Amino acid sequence: xxxxxxxxxxxxxxxxxxxxxxxxxxxxxxxxxxxxxxxxxxxxxxxxxxxxxxxxxxxxxxxxxxxxxxxxxxxxxxxxxxxxxxxxxxxxxxxxxxxxxxxxxxxxxxxxxxxxxxxxxxxxxxxxxxxxxxxxxxxxxxxxxxxxxxxxxxxxxxxxxxxxxxxxxxxxxxxxxxxxxxxxxxxxxxxxxxxxxxxxxxxxxxxxxxxxxxxxxxxxxxxxxxxxxxxxxxxxxxxxxxxxxxxxxxxxxxxxxxxxxxxxxxxxxxxxxx
Amino acid sequence: xxxxxxxxxxxxxxxxxxxxxxxxxxxxxxxxxxxxxxxxxxxxxxxxxxxxxxxxxxxxxxxxxxxxxxxxxxxxxxxxxxxxxxxxxxxxxxxxxxxxxxxxxxxxxxxxxxxxxxxxxxxxxxxxxxxxxxxxxxxxxxxxxxxxxxxxxxxxxxxxxxxxxxxxxxxxxxxxxxxxxxxxxxxxxxxxxxxxxxxxxxxxxxxxxxxxxxxxxxxxxxxxxxxxxxxxxxxxxxxxxxxxxxxxxxxxxxxxxxxxxxxxxxxxx
Amino acid sequence: xxxxxxxxxxxxxxxxxxxxxxxxxxxxxxxxxxxxxxxxxxxxxxxxxxxxxxxxxxxxxxxxxxxxxxxxxxxxxxxxxxxxxxxxxxxxxxxxxxxxxxxxxxxxxxxxxxxxxxxxxxxxxxxxxxxxxxxxxxxxxxxxxxxxxxxxxxxxxxxxxxxxxxxxxxxxxxxxxxxxxxxxxxxxxxxxxxxxxxxxxxxxxxxxxxxxxxxxxxxxxxxxxxxxxxxxxxxxxxxxxxxxxxxxxxxxxxxxxxxxxxxxxxxxxxxxxxxxxxxxxxxxxxxxxxx
Numbered sequence: 065x066x067x068x069x070x071x072x073x074x075x076x077x078x079x080x081x082x083x084x085x086x087x088x089x090x091x092x093x094x095x096x097x098x099x100x101x102x103x104x105x106x107x108x109x110x111x112x113x114x115x116x117x118x119x120x121x122x123x124x125x126x127x128x129x130x131x132x133x134x135x136x137x138x139x140x141x142x143x144x145x146x147x148x149x150x151x152x153x154x155x156x157x158x159x160x161x162x163x164x165x166x167x168x169x170x171x172x173x174x175x176x177x178x179x180x181x182x183x184x185x186x187x188x189x190x191x192x193x194x195x196x197x198x199x200x201x202x203x204x205x206x207x208x209x210x211x212x213x214x215x216x217x218x219x220x221x222x223x224x225x226x227x228x229x230x231x232x233x234x235x236x237x238x239x240x241x242x243x244x245x246x247x248x249x250x251x252x253x254x255x256x257x258x259x260x261x262x263x264x265x266x267x268x269x270x271x272x273x274x275x276x277x278x279x280x281x282x283x284x285x286x287x288x289x290x291x292x293x294x295x296x297x298x299x300x301x302x303x304x305x306x307x308x309x310x311x312x313x314x315x316x317x318x319x320x321x322x323x324x325x326x327x328x329x330x331x332x333x334x335x336x337x338x
Numbered sequence: 339x340x341x342x343x344x345x346x347x348x349x350x351x352x353x354x355x356x357x358x359x360x361x362x363x364x365x366x367x368x369x370x371x372x373x374x375x376x377x378x379x380x381x382x383x384x385x386x387x388x389x390x391x392x393x394x395x396x397x398x399x400x401x402x403x404x405x406x407x408x409x410x411x412x413x414x415x416x417x418x419x420x421x422x423x424x425x426x427x428x429x430x431x432x433x434x435x436x437x438x439x440x441x442x443x444x445x446x447x448x449x450x451x452x453x454x455x456x457x458x459x460x461x462x463x464x465x466x467x468x469x470x471x472x473x474x475x476x477x478x479x480x481x482x483x484x485x486x487x488x489x490x491x492x493x494x495x496x497x498x499x500x501x502x503x504x505x506x507x508x509x510x511x512x513x514x515x516x517x518x519x520x521x522x523x524x525x526x527x528x529x530x531x532x533x534x535x536x537x538x539x540x541x542x543x544x545x546x547x548x549x550x551x552x553x554x555x556x557x558x559x560x561x562x563x564x565x566x567x568x569x570x571x572x573x574x575x576x577x578x579x580x581x582x583x584x585x586x587x588x589x590x591x592x593x594x595x596x597x598x599x600x601x602x603x604x605x606x607x
Numbered sequence: 608x609x610x611x612x613x614x615x616x617x618x619x620x621x622x623x624x625x626x627x628x629x630x631x632x633x634x635x636x637x638x639x640x641x642x643x644x645x646x647x648x649x650x651x652x653x654x655x656x657x658x659x660x661x662x663x664x665x666x667x668x669x670x671x672x673x674x675x676x677x678x679x680x681x682x683x684x685x686x687x688x689x690x691x692x693x694x695x696x697x698x699x700x701x702x703x704x705x706x707x708x709x710x711x712x713x714x715x716x717x718x719x720x721x722x723x724x725x726x727x728x729x730x731x732x733x734x735x736x737x738x739x740x741x742x743x744x745x746x747x748x749x750x751x752x753x754x755x756x757x758x759x760x761x762x763x764x765x766x767x768x769x770x771x772x773x774x775x776x777x778x779x780x781x782x783x784x785x786x787x788x789x790x791x792x793x794x795x796x797x798x799x800x801x802x803x804x805x806x807x808x809x810x811x812x813x814x815x816x817x818x819x820x821x822x823x824x825x826x827x828x829x830x831x832x833x834x835x836x837x838x839x840x841x842x843x844x845x846x847x848x849x850x851x852x853x854x855x856x857x858x859x860x861x862x863x864x865x866x867x868x869x870x871x872x873x874x875x876x877x878x879x880x881x882x883x884x885x886x887x888x889x890x891x892x893x894x895x896x897x898x
Binding site (some may be wrong): 109121124125128145222241245287289290291292293316317320321322325327328332335 | 355360361363364365367369370371372373374375376378410411412
Binding site (some may be wrong): 066067068073074077078084085088152153154156157158159160161162163164270335337338 | 625665668670671672688689691692694696700701702703704706707715716718719720721760763773783
């Protein structure tokens with residue numbers, strides 16, 4: 065019997081086809097265009113800005129666009145690609161070949177992550193241009209506030225982009241786990257969004273449960289804290305005075321959760337009837 | 339296809355058991371792996387409560403509204419606009435609620451805290467007094483009660499701001515003004531002006547007013563020493579620093595304290 | 608790998624139940640099915656809709672896990688990835704990545720199966736030629752007709768030169784010319800020594816190309832026999848089988864009732880008749896009404 069070892073080549077082939085399929089989807093193009101439009105048009109929202117220095121407002125808004133649209137893109141795209149493959153039965157043809165189910169899942173995952181990386185890089189580059197252009201204009205206008213620590217910091221912006229990528233990669237892996245368990249696309253999307261909000265708010269739940277004083281509640285809080293990655297930590301690192309150590313730790317943290325979710329997804333998918 | 343009824347060995351228990359097994363494995367796997375990862379990769383100083391202030395300062399964060407991401411600046415701005423609509427209608431509870439909502443959504447800008455405090459301390463007492471019949475009709479004691487109540491609300495807001503974000507000179511001067519103008523508490527106002535001066539980019543006038551308030555508190559010696567220590571720090575070319583005015587006050591205090599000419603302050607300029 | 612005495616496919620008491628909801632039911636799609644498909648033969652798996660043919664094929668390919676029993680391909684358990692190394696599969700009504708061209712699609716599946724370089728290129732061109740898609744190879748699959756989809760599906764199934772080819776309803780929705788071409792191709796595969804497993808509703812066509820057939824109904828094996836041995840069991844006769852006098856009398860009888868002589872035709876092939884008889888017998892034995 066010829067053995068068929070796990071092959072990164074097959075993972076790459078499936079990822080490349082997934083990427084090609086994804087970039088042809090109207091959803092991806094639509095979200096990328098709308099997100100770019102928001103970043104480019106942020107100055108039109110200046111009239112709504114009261115409390116924040118303009119460059120900070122633009123950077124914040126761009127950050128929100130990347131986080132928000134990136135999450136929508138990750139959740140919906142992964143669900144569409146996964147269930148589309150099962151419903152159109154293209155997965156049937158592929159899995160009838162000497163392909164490990166883990167290769168299939170990893171290929172799909174890598175394809176989606178590639179789209180997410182392109183999305184984050186594209187938007188961060190657009191945001192950099194908008195910030196650089198506005199800062200230059202403010203300097204010409206002689207705004208004294210610009211040099212006082214509120215100027216455009218490209219390093220921090222790209223650290224934030226990396227944190228977005230890590231966080232969305234974790235989200236994609238979690239979404240893959242949900243998709244493997246779910247029977248319908250709609251269910252997977254709803255659970256995916258709930259999980260995303262839950263990961264952002266879990267530290268709040270932690271606080272509430274731990275203040276409740278009951279040991280049972282404290283245990284629940286601990287369990288939740290372990291099960292769901294704390295997305296807050298990524299924004300914390302990106303928004304605060306980031307350090308290489310902090311970024312590296314969170315990258316390990318994110319990669320670990322992604323690997324964990326993917327491992328469980330593979331286990332579930334191996335038991336799934338195609 | 340053939341149907342196999344309940345009670346056979348393919349009955350519901352086997353199905354439920356297998357699904358529970360799947361969920362239980364996923365939950366246990368996530369919890370176990372997550373416990374290891376949290377221990378390994380999350381630095382202690384960024385854990386939960388300890389990181390409170392930094393956490394709330396970061397973009398995309400916020401105590402409860404973190405999931406709004408970077409949109410919270412926009413969300414806060416839109417809520418602030420709504421607050422103004424309530425302000426125009428003199429809607430006292432509505433305005434207070436929206437001020438609270440704005441600072442909860444985005445606690446970072448000092449603008450919201452300071453202007454919120456001003457509305458509470460200066461605008462709302464007027465609304466309440468007019469609602470009770472106007473300045474002519476409402477007795478002075480009652481007006482005083484209202485103004486103190488509103489000033490306390492404003493000071494509470496500013497104190498909360500200092501718990502959630504880094505304090506600024508502007509916030510301390512705002513506090514000092516409320517304490518001085520609305521509570522008439524000169525000692526508290528003096529302390530707040532001094533804190534304002536001690537903040538990064540603290541205004542020169544805060545230091546001057548601190549000295550002035552010490553004089554009003556009859557702490558002339560303290561005021562004299564303060565101004566003498568302040569004067570060398572004032573850049574002569576900066577009009578805002580107003581060094582000649584400080585020197586004039588020093589001379590006035592020397593006369594008042596009968597400082598001998600030999601011991602008088604030497605400006606060295 | 609394919610040598611020795613190991614059969615191409617062997618099923619032993621294979622059973623598959625599907626869970627329906629959370630309540631109390633499981634549906635049995637395949638029931639204690641035991642079969643052997645020998646190397647080099649063309650084997651037909653027949654049965655009415657819902658008889659468990661496609662489920663059986665998915666079990667053979669390891670796409671479904673059996674509830675009980677075993678399935679092996681060339682002696683390797685179907686649950687192992689290695690079992691599929693020498694299998695080409697054309698699913699029923701195949702669907703592919705619409706944005707790829709026919710050539711890209713076949714090359715993708717070739718690479719997935721481990722082909723590369725010049726061998727990949729030559730195999731892609733070869734199977735596209737067999738499938739009659741050389742001219743349309745650079746068109747996007749999304750623009751293909753149903754028949755072309757079937758042919759590109761066949762090309763991807765054959766690209767890695769498998770020893771076992773499984774064709775699930777390969778002529779469903781294909782015009783008669785396409786169906787005839789498919790039959791020719793199956794004969795060619797047999798001539799090359801490949802094992803072919805085919806499911807089809809066109810029983811006459813299966814009869815023409817298959818060495819052996821198995822008839823399934825409600826997941827049960829009703830019959831498994833060589834096609835040649837089924838001749839004795841034929842029960843139907845066509846008007847052409849009557850002598851000249853009988854035919855003339857039949858024509859007069861029809862004419863008297865205003866019917867044309869062509870109103871009576873041989874509607875069913877020999878295999879059709881056996882198929883219907885076996886299925887009816889099975890259903891009356893198991894106590895339910897006709898399908």
